[in-house]
Amino acid sequence: NNNNAEPSKQAAASSAAPSSEAPASEAAAPADQQITMGFAQVGAESGWRTANTDSIQSAAKEAGVDLKFSDAQQKQENQIKAIRSYIQQKVDVIAFSPVVESGWDTVLKEAKDAGIPVILTDRAVDSKDTSLYVTFMGSDFVEEGRMAGAWLAEQYKDATEDVNIVELQGTTGSAPANDRKAGFEEKIAGNAHLKVIASQTGDFTRAKGKEVMQAFLKANKDIDVLYAHNDDMALGAIQAIEAAGLKPGVDIKIISVDGVKDGMTAAAEGKINYIVECNPLLGPLLMQTAKDMLAGKEVPKRIVTPDGTFTSEQAKEALPNRKY
Amino acid sequence: MSTVDGQEREPILQMSGIYKHFPGVKALNNVSFRLFPGEVHALMGENGAGKSTLIKVLTGVYSIDQGAVTLSGRHVAIHSPLEAQAAGISTVYQEVNLCPNLTVAENIFIGREPRRFGRILWKEMNRKAEQLLRERLQLGIDVTQPLYMYSVAIQQLVAIARALNISAKVLILDEPTSSLDRNEVEQLFKIMRKLKEDGLAILFVTHFLDQVYEISERITILRNGEFVGEYEAAQLPRIELVSKMIGKELELLGELPKAGGEGRAEAKESLIEAIGLGRKGAIEPFDLLIGKGEVVSLAGLLGSGRTEMARLFFGADRPDQGQLLLKDSPGAVHSPRQAIDAGIAFCPENRKTEGIIDDLTVRENIVLAMQATRGWMRRIPRKKQDELADQYIKALNINPPNPEHLVKNLSGGNQQKVILARWLLTQPKLLILDEPTRGIDVGAKAEIQKLVLSLARQGMSVLFVSSELEEVVRVSDRIVVLRDRKKVKEMQEDIGQQQVMQAIAGG
Amino acid sequence: MFKQKYLSIAVTVFLFAVMFLAGSFRYTGFFSLQVILNLLIDNAFLLIVAVGMTFVIVTGGIDLSVGSVIALTTMMSASLVQEHGWPPAVVIPLMLVIGSLFGWVMGAIIHYFKIQPFIVTLAGMFLARGLCYVISINTITIDDAFYTKMAQTKIHLPGGSFISISVIIALVVIAAGIYIAHYTRLGRNIYALGGSEQSALLMGLPVARTKIAVYTLSGFCSALAGVVFTFYMLSGYGLHAMGLELDAIASVVIGGTLLTGGVGYIFGTFFGVLIQGVIQTIISFEGTLSSWWTKIVIGLLLFLFILFQRVLSARQATQKL
């Protein structure tokens, strides 16, 4: 699972959307009338999210899609309001990254009643009625956690002493934090030596990551591994570890999720040992899917964008052509 | 209840051995007080003697440290004004304590609004309020306007109306007349006499000796929080009353130099001149010249525009026509700040909202205006501040004489003195005093009048506004009479109370 | 005579109309009844909270806990209905009682211990939010038939437009708020308290009772808004209604209520909420703003609105107070 380290965007897209043989010729059909897409983004809470937004906006421009974009500032209410206004504006297709999985039935039903298809990106909704949306594309946070856990379990499978793990969680209660934690715990549960001795929220930010790690370092004598729910917290923690006179990646092994550029750089320097990638560049795939769907093609219910993983070596190789 | 003779009747209210102390102040020290049905009982004392505190202790605003209260022969423990009202005590507190944001009608009726099925009947309330003000206090104002639109005097009348509207056994009036003029006071006394006949017991606080003798049967005197004695008004001569209040013989009363005394009536160099100055809805355009070292008074009835005129001189309100010419400095006066820079000072009529900064100390309040003129960079050194504060505390006899006391904990009269001190400190060329002696005791009032006159002699001009004609006549060189927001007359020679009254009434 | 005090409300309503018309000229599909109704549908919970908040602010206080209480209500409702199988008929009244109780306790602390409302309700905000996480840090979806029905029932109006049941609830709350404010003793005591607490006390008004009642009322409104929010979201979640307290306060203040207390109208608050809603609608109809320009434009529109409001009602501002 964790060996497909070099997923090319294009490859992922074409392998995932089965019916995209020749995009150029297919695009002809809906090109007569421009597609209008309403996209309700979660917010701009992280560099990852911004990369995601950029990808979608530039892909829309390239594909000639008229994109209505709105930013919900991390609030589900705002996303719902935006979707309602898209229904009101009679867009051709609505796409959005749900802030959380729950609570979408009502507004999605309104969209369905209005005959507007819905595409979910990045995160699923938990509706029982799966006819409310056409497809869900994106990564799987639990799976990311699992990959991180699996790598760790593999590294320490021969451990004879306790391995002390500290965890920097994302924003308390947020879906990525909950899921990345759950997936990780699932995988390390098998090994009794792997112990999470401290776990605290770092709010997905560098500053908090550093602050919390400083406290961890003082409160716990012997930390072997750090698992951070995103790169930013890991980067903050690295500074704290260095300030304590320890070597990140050597004295304390570090695992993180996302694979943003700064994270990859740190990995290439050997400061982060393992990164689970969470790919934000969904734009082209989204536009393609929307076009296919409006052209009447069958679209799979679930389009998985495979998450890559990087060890230090792989990061070194991949770094030169990272865009975000 | 036997009603044979004052001494044998049963008091409706009896307070005995009352103690109350505030941090650093023994406000009440073993005070006793009796109030009989059907009497007006005056509570007398200097500023800070403890009169208001006694009232607040009685009505549950403050808790009693020690002592007993009986009401209609029963021991009571009153913990809040609400309970006091329920027990039949209706109170007008010293500073106007109403809600400025509510309408006049509401201020009279709130808590007792006419209702049907829990729904407030606004029409009826407004009608009743209007009727009440008109019939009992001869005041015809729009009761649906918010209270803050009206002057302190009107507010005071509204507070009285509120208290009158409560059917009570005991009515407490803490300096209700301090900002009223003669007509209003007359009106109030008429009502009080009527209530007295109906068997109501009235506790009355004032610093006007005339009023005390006019209306009250008995007098209780406090001094420095201590009980001095209870007297029949008829058997206590004025001189004795005053000396009991201040604890020593008072000789200055009645010996004030009259205005227009030697060296004062000479032709004056002019200091400031208003030409066609006016403000719509406040005061019609007027001309007025104030000379150096001259005391000019504004006289008129309630709402005649005295305060408005005074405020225009200070730039507190913006005139919409005319101009103000300063003889010495060419600068215009558009804001209080410019006025101060031009040497004008202004003691506002409403000391609570426009005068004191209640959370600051006496010292800070005193130096405030002087500091403002010096700018923020040139802070008055602390030692200098202390000196100045001490100097004026002594000069004006501010009590307690502690410069670090918070102003909000001073008695009303002492707060007034603090504001006066603030302005004297700036050594202004023109001092505007709007009701400066409001709520100030006899001794201090005489002091202030003396001060005004001596300042004038030293060349300071004074614009003096007061509802007390006697005072006006005593201090002024010239009296400007206002009626209905218009300047109607200027009187220079032979000013007597009678003439002024006639002018005010429109004779 | 056109009373001074209604001027600021009239200005607010007028500016709302101007904004709406401006949107209508600029965007196709904007000028429709449904867009206005959507303002109500999407802001029903905010309307309800803002009513409670108006009362609190009129007394000169503030309630920061409202957003968290909403989240807590959704969380408890979801947990009880979904995981413990309690019937909605029990859960909903229970929520209202708990919300009121929460407000009551805060009010009592504020009054009896004389601690600043900002701090007490800030602690309340932390507490309610924290309790959500104690119940669960995950979201709980509600698929109870009653809740779903409440959420998805459309009340059709002539002309093909519709509103939700929550809108009816919100409108009733507004009406009740106006009635309480202007036609009951409690309401007038609230205004008196805001005008001057000391005077209210000396006038013999039940200050303690009124103050505590106001926070209780706000707690009740928050809980009711929480119930409506549960209908809206069909889920319980600890991160729901984040930062809603600021939206509510902003609505109240935009509606002409003074934070210093004593002055304010529920009717104004109603338009305060709608104005915030219109700003958001304009942004999503615009649809080309990046995330950051969204925020900047929201700020700008808010600024323009307030500026015009100030300028147009300047006559009142020069009044002495």
Place this chain on the structure above:
Amino acid sequence: MRIHKHHLFWPLAMLAALLLFNLFYSPEEFYTVQVRNGHLYGTLIDILNFGAPLILVAIGMTVVIATGGIDLSVGSIVAISGAMACLTISKGADQDALGLLAEAIALSIGIALLLGLWNGLLVSVIGIQPIIATLILMVAGRGIAQLITSGQIITVTSDRYGYIGSGSLLGLPFSIFIVVAVFAVAVLLTRRTALGLFIESVGRNPSASRLAGIRSRYVLIAVYLFCGLCAAIAGLILSSNVSSADGNNAGLWYELDAILAVVIGGTSLTGGRFYLTGTLIGALIIQTLTTTIYMIGVPPEITLVVKAFVVLVVCLIQSETFRKTLVQRWQTRRYPAEREVAKHV
């Protein structure tokens, strides 16, 4: 005057109580201070270092609150100033160049002063209620910060810049010296000049202040300017500490913590008297609490509940009425406590 009457007594007591708790709970981890790489290293040092930005923001907030206002935009200004500085530095060829550093700092402080001026003008000239006036910048400011960073996190590799937030001088974090300097300036400005008096009187009674000749307009503008300046310096420290600028998250919810610090320090939100030292202690209490929560391993799910209780306890203890009630309950049961308390002054 008895010691417990002093306005700093209870804030100090609360801080002492927190420290005492740690003394019993984790004395070694909490109180060990060692020398590492030539500077002091330990939890207490961390508290000072991480507390620095909060203290700064709270100092600015104190004077704003003293005028009866409030500044919600500090968090956004923190983000903007950090973003501006990091952007400038990241564009430079040699990130360690002194000139570049000076330019970066000047630019971010300049912008923050402009924003402070904006707030001040809205409040004093246009007369918008402070909470709304600053709410505008709170919302738009985040956008501006993100506009500056293009929504990305800007990482800088300047050691010189990093020194501001994580360097050390004489063994102590450099940020502490900044705090001391700003605090000293604030105290000097407010207590050695007449500004403090003006601020307090404008905050307590604006109309009386006007009649006393104080130009309240300038006073208001000055405090918002100062608050902006403090927030800007806090933003520099914060971004320098992690050598990066995060437009969206830097300084998020700082306004609440800062206000909390001010109130714990004894300043009333209704304006008037203010206590800078109290604010300092209040901010330290908050930072100590946060660190304590991390140290003793409170699970993130209940962190907020713990914080709620501590805040409540701190405020209750500071409430004189509450203490009296406790004492009375203890001493006598003659009066129902509530009634005694209900009596207003």
